[in-house]
Amino acid sequence: MQKLGEFKLPNFFHYPPYFTLQPVRETREKQIQLWKELIIDFCRTQKVFVIGLEEHFPLFSNPAIERSLSHEAREAFLSALVSDGRAEWMDKDHRKCLILWHRIQDWADLIVNFVKEYGLDDSVMTVEEIRSGTESRGTELHGVDRTVLVRALKLLEHKGKLAIFKGTSADDEGVKFSL
Amino acid sequence: MAGNWLPAAKLTGSGRPVLEPGEVECSLLSSADLLSEENPNFPHLKSGLLILTTHRLIWVQESSTTSPPIAVFIPLSGVTHIFPLKKSIKSMFASPRFRFQASLKGTMVVITLIFRGKSDIDSFLEKFWEAWRRKGWEDGVVKSGPEASGSGHVSGGNGGFAVRMPVVGVAGILRKEQEMWENTDKSLQDAFQDLNALMGKAKEMVILAERMRTKLLSGSTSQATGTNDEEIGTKEEMQELLLSVGIVSPVTKESAGALYHQQLSRQLADFVKIPLERSGGMINLIDIYCLFNRARGTELISPDDLLRACSLWEKFDVPVMLRKFDSDVMVIQSKSHSDDEVFTRIRSLVTTPDTLRAGITASDAAMTLGIAPAMAKEHLLAAEAKGLLCRDVSPDGFRFFVNLLQEIDADDIFLVKEYGIYHTWIKAISAAR
Numbered sequence: 001m002q003k004l005g006e007f008k009l010p011n012f013f014h015y016p017p018y019f020t021l022q023p024v025r026e027t028r029e030k031q032i033q034l035w036k037e038l039i040i041d042f043c044r045t046q047k048v049f050v051i052g053l054e055e056h057f058p059l060f061s062n063p064a065i066e067r068s069l070s071h072e073a074r075e076a077f078l079s080a081l082v083s084d085g086r087a088e089w090m091d092k093d094h095r096k097c098l099i100l101w102h103r104i105q106d107w108a109d110l111i112v113n114f115v116k117e118y119g120l121d122d123s124v125m126t127v128e129e130i131r132s133g134t135e136s137r138g139t140e141l142h143g144v145d146r147t148v149l150v151r152a153l154k155l156l157e158h159k160g161k162l163a164i165f166k167g168t169s170a171d172d173e174g175v176k177f178s179l
Numbered sequence: 180m181a182g183n184w185l186p187a188a189k190l191t192g193s194g195r196p197v198l199e200p201g202e203v204e205c206s207l208l209s210s211a212d213l214l215s216e217e218n219p220n221f222p223h224l225k226s227g228l229l230i231l232t233t234h235r236l237i238w239v240q241e242s243s244t245t246s247p248p249i250a251v252f253i254p255l256s257g258v259t260h261i262f263p264l265k266k267s268i269k270s271m272f273a274s275p276r277f278r279f280q281a282s283l284k285g286t287m288v289v290i291t292l293i294f295r296g297k298s299d300i301d302s303f304l305e306k307f308w309e310a311w312r313r314k315g316w317e318d319g320v321v322k323s324g325p326e327a328s329g330s331g332h333v334s335g336g337n338g339g340f341a342v343r344m345p346v347v348g349v350a351g352i353l354r355k356e357q358e359m360w361e362n363t364d365k366s367l368q369d370a371f372q373d374l375n376a377l378m379g380k381a382k383e384m385v386i387l388a389e390r391m392r393t394k395l396l397s398g399s400t401s402q403a404t405g406t407n408d409e410e411i412g413t414k415e416e417m418q419e420l421l422l423s424v425g426i427v428s429p430v431t432k433e434s435a436g437a438l439y440h441q442q443l444s445r446q447l448a449d450f451v452k453i454p455l456e457r458s459g460g461m462i463n464l465i466d467i468y469c470l471f472n473r474a475r476g477t478e479l480i481s482p483d484d485l486l487r488a489c490s491l492w493e494k495f496d497v498p499v500m501l502r503k504f505d506s507d508v509m510v511i512q513s514k515s516h517s518d519d520e521v522f523t524r525i526r527s528l529v530t531t532p533d534t535l536r537a538g539i540t541a542s543d544a545a546m547t548l549g550i551a552p553a554m555a556k557e558h559l560l561a562a563e564a565k566g567l568l569c570r571d572v573s574p575d576g577f578r579f580f581v582n583l584l585q586e587i588d589a590d591d592i593f594l595v596k597e598y599g600i601y602h603t604w605i606k607a608i609s610a611a612r
Contacts, residue, residue, distance in 0.1 A: 010592045011605050016538065017569035017580050026566055027582060033589040041592065067573055 004058050007042055019067035021076055035077040040086060044101040049145035051097045098147060107152035114141055115177050126172045184221055184283055185251035188237045193448035193497040194248060196230055196237050203428040206231045206306045207435045207442060212293040213238050231307055233315030256316050257281045264304060275300055429478040444491035448499050451511055460516030463551060464509040504557045518561060524548060525562045529581040535607040538571055538578035
């Protein structure tokens with residue numbers, strides 16, 4: 001079966017009707033479900049956090065069968081993810097979509113586990129360090145989207161588990177864990 | 180009950196009378212009673228449809244609780260006397276009554292018709308008189324006449340064997356006059372005989388056409404394998420021509436009056452039976468319009484009349500119905516026609532190795548199913564709505580594929596079961612690559 005880089009594509013990716021938004025309700029629901037699963041699966045394994053509707057996204061076309069999704073179909077599938085709580089629109093015009101294969105709450109739990117595991121309680125890290133520092137290498141937090149990370153940290157701050165403060169450089173923030 | 184006095188009239192599935200060969204409808208009247216005032220044993224048939232044909236006067240129960248409705252007839256040949264319609268002050272208020280005498284199974288009965296509707300009674304009675312006087316029922320009986328009487332005239336005409344009486348005296352002159360008379364009479368008769376012969380021949384032509392048709396029908400089934408395609412083609416064409424010879428007694432506005440659409444509707448229901456069978460239980464309204472008008476010959480109907488006739492089917496117990504697709508395409512289909520059968524055929528159509536890979540278009544389906552492309556598209560869309568098919572819209576066109584989506588497990592999108600259509604499809608596409 002065909003592959004997209006490291007990603008193995010399912011067989012139905014070569015089924016032409018998969019790329020036409022189906023008008024019959026029941027069929028369409030099934031089609032949307034399969035698209036949701038494929039998008040999430042792809043994003044999780046390839047660490048893709050943002051899908052731009054007008055930009056090239058490898059899943060949205062299959063050159064082998066010369067089919068690609070219409071704008072309407074792309075928006076329909078992403079909207080379905082949004083209403084599941086597994087994605088969020090980043091702008092009003094629905095041009096960019098943030099994919100959350102883990103919900104913000106789950107990301108927050110991952111951070112808590114990471115802090116416990118590495119004994120980082122009461123210590124200070126920058127946001128950038130959590131994303132790309134040596135400590136997080138090998139964990140799911142490594143390479144996480146900044147927006148997602150900040151959202152999760154804010155959630156934890158709200159629960160009183162950490163404090164966010166302005167760091168030394170203007171564009172980075174410090175985090176002090178206090179579990 | 181009525182059967183004791185009056186013979187039952189045969190009705191078609193849609194409740195129209197079955198006419199004898201050569202019989203033509205002349206007029207129709209609704210809500211008429213039929214009874215005998217003198218004979219209390221005679222049944223009182225209340226509020227029925229009166230159909231006057233060239234051969235019979237048929238009474239059909241209108242609001243039928245029984246199916247089929249009661250229908251009886253009085254042969255016009257049995258009518259011995261028609262009483263004129265009484266015009267009195269009283270008749271201005273009461274429903275008009277009309278009497279005639281007929282011999283029914285050997286007994287003379289005076290039958291009264293009471294007209295309760297507000298229809299044109301005078302014209303009906305006029306037509307009744309006309310039909311009675313014209314003796315249309317005798318035309319059929321004399322069918323073999325022309326030949327027999329024709330040969331008789333030949334032997335009588337040359338007079339070779341007749342003994343000639345000498346012309347003598349006043350008696351001779353008188354006889355000569357008589358002979359001259361007879362001669363002119365004979366030549367006149369011959370002239371008319373020619374006309375009758377022509378009519379007789381026309382009948383023979385119709386019979387011949389019928390015979391050819393049945394022969395062709397039996398021929399095409401018994402030796403279809405032996406003959407080549409071209410021959411079969413011409414045979415089918417010929418059959419087609421013969422089949423559409425026509426409707427002998429088309430319902431017209433003139434004959435049916437206010438009952439026009441109702442009767443037209445019933446006649447149409449009878450007519451569509453054969454074309455429906457040939458087109459697999461469903462036929463386009465436009466096709467029926469053409470066929471129906473061709474069969475009617477000169478008494479053409481408007482599209483509006485056709486539509487009204489079709490919409491009236493809901494009210495009658497007829498085996499056909501008008502169906503409107505979501506796309507506003509209208510078709511006539513028999514009530515026994517099932518979509519399931521069509522769906523089964525479509526399913527087998529989209530599951531061959533080639534169609535699994537490439538799908539089908541409406542015209543592909545039209546060719547395989549032997550129906551019009553517009554109709555094929557309706558079937559495909561219906562199958563899609565049922566979840567049997569999925570559509571594929573691309574620059575290449577509009578195609579339909581068998582629905583694989585339902586078989587795929589959304590919890591494990593990489594799972595392929597070792598059976599089912601998804602598995603077959605994967606084999607088909609990998610074989611082609």
